[in-house]
Amino acid sequence: MVDKKRVQAQVRIGSEVHEIAVPAGQAPVPPPDPTPAPDAIFPREDWPQVPLVQLAWARSGDKGNQSNIGVIARRPEWLPWLRGQLTPERVKAWLGHLVAGDVVRYDVPGIHAMNFLCSEALDGGGTASLRNDPLGKGMGQILLAMPVAVPPGWR
Numbered sequence: 001m002v003d004k005k006r007v008q009a010q011v012r013i014g015s016e017v018h019e020i021a022v023p024a025g026q027a028p029v030p031p032p033d034p035t036p037a038p039d040a041i042f043p044r045e046d047w048p049q050v051p052l053v054q055l056a057w058a059r060s061g062d063k064g065n066q067s068n069i070g071v072i073a074r075r076p077e078w079l080p081w082l083r084g085q086l087t088p089e090r091v092k093a094w095l096g097h098l099v100a101g102d103v104v105r106y107d108v109p110g111i112h113a114m115n116f117l118c119s120e121a122l123d124g125g126g127t128a129s130l131r132n133d134p135l136g137k138g139m140g141q142i143l144l145a146m147p148v149a150v151p152p153g154w155r
Helices: 076-085 088-094 139-144
Strands: 009-013 016-020 049-051 056-063 066-073 103-108 113-118 147-149
Touching: 056 139, 066 076, 066 139, 076 113, 076 147, 088 103, 088 113, 088 139
Parallel strands: none
Antiparallel strands: 009 016, 049 147, 056 066, 066 113, 103 113
16 A cells, blocks of 8 residues: 555646646544443333334344344434343343354444344354345344333423
8 A cells, every 4th residue: 555645646648748646635534532332221110112223223134143233312312211121131032043153242432323233043044044034134123123121201
């Protein structure tokens, strides 16, 4: 790799050579400030339940026999409610008909999100599985059907 500043771009038309100014880029972008995960808020017994899709978006995919499910809160202030209810144990129980291994939750700072890594989740993976969804693309949608509790008047 050669630094862009060390290369002069040129265009040749016949015997004429035209030098072209190419922006050399910008200053390095610093990493984001570490954002601590918000404290989880655990629901009370009297809170009503709604499908997770009303509070979050999800996107899922695969890496071999592992499924990756990203869950993004529709509003940043809802992330603590989601953290309190989307525990690895609860996600594994909800997806238990598909996930044979562990479920690990990772926080995704800066975008009010979490990522769930589900192992032994794809019956061997895309080339080995006979499942309708061997790549785990639908697992996020299945998770979005899970009921979660919300405070009264949460909207």
